[in-house]
Amino acid sequence: MDTEYEVFNEQYDMDDTIPYYEIYKYVDLTRALLEEINDLRDEVIRWRQVLTKYLPPEWAEGLSQDILNNLCQSFEDYSAYRDYVEHYCKGVDPLDNKDRCRTIKRLIAGTDETSIDYL
DSSP states (O other): OOHHHHHHHHHTTOOTTSOHHHHHHHHHHHHHHHHHHHHHHHHHHHHHHHHTTTSOHHHHHHHHHTTTTTOOOOOTTSHHHHHHHHHHSTTOOTTSSHHHHHHHHHHHHTOSTTSTTOO
16 A cells, blocks of 8 residues: 555544545545646636737637636535545635635736746
């Protein structure tokens, strides 16, 4: 078994009679998928932000206002997601927290160091 699992096992006082390694694999997959969702959302914002500079002003204004359109789906309606956030993220939603908001604001403004036209 790998080290991350051992930490997981100790952190949640898992006993060896239940196949918690199987649960851990799904928790780890969920973590990876949420990271990918955040990365993809950031990439869409980056490209939408830079695109506004090349569109006619009336289109650019509309895109600027809708830059987050269809990117902020919440999974809080799913009990499994709420459980994941509560038990494995210490109550901090990985898709919606202060750090994410700061990053998104910088991306929208084009001032994030990962912005396409930064500098």
